[in-house]
Amino acid sequence: MRKNILVDIKSIIPLYTQGYVTGIGRSTYELLKAIHEMDLPFDVTLFSQNTRGTTARAEFPKFKYLHFYCPDRPFFRKISNRLKLKHRFVGYDVYHLPNNTQQQPETFDRAIYTIHDLAICKYPEMWGVAGNSRYFDELRDNLRNCRGVITCSESSRRDIVDFSGVEPSKVSVIPWGVNRETFKPTFDDTVLKKYDMAPGYFFSSSCNHPRKNTPVLLKAYTSYLHRGGKRQLVLLNPLEDDIAGYRDLTDAHRLVTLRGVTDHDLAVLYSFAHCSFVLSSFEGFGLPVVESLACGTQVISTRNTSLPEAGGDVVVYLDEADEHLLCDKIIEVDGVEKQELLDEEILKAHLRKFTWGKCAESYVEYYKQIVGLP
Numbered sequence: 557m558r559k560n561i562l563v564d565i566k567s568i569i570p571l572y573t574q575g576y577v578t579g580i581g582r583s584t585y586e587l588l589k590a591i592h593e594m595d596l597p598f599d600v601t602l603f604s605q606n607t608r609g610t611t612a613r614a615e616f617p618k619f620k621y622l623h624f625y626c627p628d629r630p631f632f633r634k635i636s637n638r639l640k641l642k643h644r645f646v647g648y649d650v651y652h653l654p655n656n657t658q659q660q661p662e663t664f665d666r667a668i669y670t671i672h673d674l675a676i677c678k679y680p681e682m683w684g685v686a687g688n689s690r691y692f693d694e695l696r697d698n699l700r701n702c703r704g705v706i707t708c709s710e711s712s713r714r715d716i717v718d719f720s721g722v723e724p725s726k727v728s729v730i731p732w733g734v735n736r737e738t739f740k741p742t743f744d745d746t747v748l749k750k751y752d753m754a755p756g757y758f759f760s761s762s763c764n765h766p767r768k769n770t771p772v773l774l775k776a777y778t779s780y781l782h783r784g785g786k787r788q789l790v791l792l793n794p795l796e797d798d799i800a801g802y803r804d805l806t807d808a809h810r811l812v813t814l815r816g817v818t819d820h821d822l823a824v825l826y827s828f829a830h831c832s833f834v835l836s837s838f839e840g841f842g843l844p845v846v847e848s849l850a851c852g853t854q855v856i857s858t859r860n861t862s863l864p865e866a867g868g869d870v871v872v873y874l875d876e877a878d879e880h881l882l883c884d885k886i887i888e889v890d891g892v893e894k895q896e897l898l899d900e901e902i903l904k905a906h907l908r909k910f911t912w913g914k915c916a917e918s919y920v921e922y923y924k925q926i927v928g929l930p
Contacts (some may be wrong), residue, residue, distance in 0.1 A: 558597075558598055558599050559597075559598040559599070559649045559650075559927040559929060560598065560599045560600075560601055560620075560646060560647060560648045560649055560650075561598055561599070561600050561601070561648065561649065561650050561652060561923050561927075562601045562602075562603050562622070562642060562646060562648035562650065562651045562652065563588070563600060563601070563602055563603065563652045563654065564603050564604075564651070564652065564653045564654065564655060564659070565584065565588070565602045565603065565604050565610070565612060566604065566605070566628065566655050567580045567581040567584050567654065567655045567656075568581045568584050568585045568588070568612070569604060569606065569610060571585060572610055572611045572612065573608070574816075575816075575818070576816065576817075576818060576819070579672075579843070580654070580655060580656050580672055582843065583654075583672065583708070583732050583841075583843070584654045584655075584670075586732075586733060586735055586912045586915075587654070587912065587915055587916060587919060588602070588616060588619075589615075589616075589912065590733070590912040590913055590915065590916030591916045591919065591920060592616050592618055592619065593916075594916060594917075594920060596920065597924065597929055598649075598923065598924070598927065598929065599619075599620060600618075600619045600620070601619065601620040601621065601622055601646050601648065602616065602619050602620070602621055602622070603621075603622045603623070603642060604621075604622075604623050604624075605623070605624040605626060605627075605628045605632070605633070605636075606625075606626075606627065606628050607625060607626065607627060609623060609625065610623060620646070622642060622645055622646050624636065624641070633659070633660070634660075636662075637660055637661070637662045640662045640663070641662075642662055643662055643663070643666075648666065649666065649926075649927045650666055650667075650668060650703070650923060650926050650927055651663075651666050651667050651668070652667075652668050652669075652670070652923075653667065653668070653669050653670070654669075654670035654706075655670075656670065656671055656672045656673070658691070658694050658695035658698045660694075660698070661702070664698075664701040664702050664703070665703060666703060667702045667703055668702060668703050668704045668705065668706065668926065669698070669699065669702055669704075669705050669706070670705075670706045670707065670708075671699070671705055671706075671707050671712065671716055671840075672707065672708055672712065672840040672841065673707075673712050673715070673838070673839065673840025673841070673862075674712065674715045674716060674719055674840075675765075675767065675838055675840065676695075677692065677715070677719055678767075678838050679765075679766070679767060679838070680692075682765065682766070695719075695720075696719065696720050696721075699716065699719075699720035699722055700720055700721065700722055703926060704726060704727075704728065704922075704926060705722070705726060705727045705728070706727075706728050706729075706730055706919070706922065707727055707728070707729055707730075707840070708729070708730065708731055708732045708840060708841040708862075709729065709731065709840060709841050709861075709862035709865050709866075710729055710862075710865060711839075711840070711861045711862035711865060712729075712840045712841070712862060713727045713729050728922060730915055730918040730919060730922070731841070731865070731909065731910060731914075731915065732841050732843060732846075732910065732912075732915060733910050733911045733912035733913070733914060733915045734843070734846040734847055734850045734907065734910050734911070734912075735819075735912060736850060736907075736911070738819050738820070738823055739819075739822075739823050739826070739846075739847045739850040739851055740823065740850060740851060740852075741827050741851055741852040742820070742823040742824050742826075742827045742851065743824070743827055743828065744820070744824045747820075747821050747824040747825070748824070748828060750821075751790075751812065751814060752809070752812075753788060753790065753812060753828075754788065755828040756787055756828070756829075756830045756894075757787050757788035757789065757790050757812070757828070757829055757830065758777070758787055758788070758789045758790065758829065758830060758831060758832070758833065758886070759789075759790045759791075759792075759825055759826065759829035759831075759832045759833070759848075759853075760773060760789075760790070760791050760792065760832060760833040760834070760835075761792040761793075761822065761825070761826070761832065761844045761847070761848075762792075762834055762836060762844045763791045763792060763793055763794040763795065763798070764793040764794070764795060765795075766795070767836050767837045767838045768835065768836050769835040769836060769837060769858075769877040770791065770794050770795065770798040770799075770835075771798055772835060772877045772878070772879050772882060773789075773791075773833055773835055773882065774789075774798065774799070774802055774811075775879040776879040776880075776882035776883040776886060777789045777811075777883075777886065778802075778805070779879065779880075779883040780883055780886045780887060780890070781805075781810065783883070783887060785886070785887065785890060787830060787890065788809070788810055788811070788812055789805075789810065789811050789812070790812045790813075790814065790825065790829070791811070791812070791813050791814070792813075792814050792815070792817065792822070792825070793814075793815050793816075794813055799811070799813060822847070823847075823851055826847060826848045826850075826851035826853050827851045827852060827853065829848075829853050830853075830889070830890070830894055831853060831854045831855065831856060831872075831889050831894075831897060832844070832848040832853055832854070832855050832856075833855070833856050833857070834848075834855055834856075834857045834858075834863065835856070835857065835858050835874075835877045835882070836857075836858060836860075836861075836863065836877075837858065837860060837861075837877060838860070838861050839860075839861050839862050839863055839866075840861075840862055841862050841865075841866055842857070842862055842863045842865070842866030842867065843866075845857060845863060845866040845867050845871060846866055846907065846910050849867075849870060849871075849898075849903060849906070849907060850907055852898065853894075853898075854870075854871070854872060854889070854894075854897035854898050855867060855870075855871045855872065856871070856872045856873075856874065856882070856885055856886075856889065857871050857872070857873055857874070858873065858874050858875075858876065858877050859873040859874065859875055860876075866910075868906045868909075869902060869906070870898065870899070870902055870903055870906050872885065872889070872897075
């Protein structure tokens with residue numbers, strides 16, 4: 557009988573209900589697409605739970621499906637786990653939870669987690685768990701008791717080991733990829749016309765959390781304008797509190813804010829930018845770094861956590877997210893032609909490290925090892 561890998565697809569459901577996914581949902585979706593293209597020595601079953609169902613079946617016809625038509629709430633998950641309903645229905649050999657949560661499996665000896673980062677430990681107030689020792693005790697216990705853990709960077713592996721106390725050998729590092737069919741130099745003028753923008757702006761696609769340091773970028777950009785700068789700044793999904801004091805720049809169309817763009821539009825936004833910014837204080841991987849580079853646009857980033865792994869020797873780094881250092885760097889790159897900001901050969905070699913095909917192959921090898929296949 558063939559082995560069966562059950563994969564929880566909770567994080568990609570917004571793709572079918574809202575039309576797009578970001579972060580963990582994006583990585584899980586791209587991973588499944590790449591695995592779906594492979595000739596597998598085991599079966600894959602996708603699990604979802606909600607009252608609306610999912611249209612993933614049409615996109616992944618080679619996979620099997622298990623869907624529970626009930627609310628995805630703790631009470632219903634607890635009942636399901638107690639009765640071991642998922643195992644009763646599909647008899648899985650491994651249950652993979654790639655959602656970066658401490659979601660409880662039915663049984664730990666068959667469970668593996670993908671933990672993309674432990675930002676929740678550094679910023680517990682943003683997830684409403686500050687002071688909740690029980691939450692972190694459960695997360696620590698889950699990491700200790702599960703069959704294995706996968707993460708996307710050496711930085712995240714160190715965080716997981718330090719937090720949980722598990723042996724480093726229990727945590728496998730498999731870097732994410734970048735979809736080169738979508739994220740490539742894409743110059744669609746209709747997108748810029750739609751957003752009333754001109755080419756050559758500064759761009760940041762990662763603005764939706766305080767750790768992204770958008771206020772630092774806005775202060776540095778304001779100083780850049782005061783020193784004679786002319787380029788627009790385009791922010792994707794910024795927090796309203798971060799941009800509240802910059803209505804004058806918005807009204808003057810120096811600051812442009814966008815929300816919920818498609819992947820195609822995102823590739824265009826990267827491609828037409830003079831450079832992009834990823835100034836986060838904490839990242840598990842740094843997907844916007846490799847997406848921007850894949851679109852041919854240099855990145856200014858901070859040298860911390862996993863970002864040097866994503867950016868390698870290609871990206872321009874700041875040692876910290878400091879508005880004065882950043883303003884000086886903005887002025888410096890502003891005066892350089894875009895094509896001179898990147899070394900094409902170094903860039904190509906760097907991007908070869910990050911493909912979803914390589915990521916999928918590593919996951920399949922990991923699954924085979926866990927279930928005892930040669």
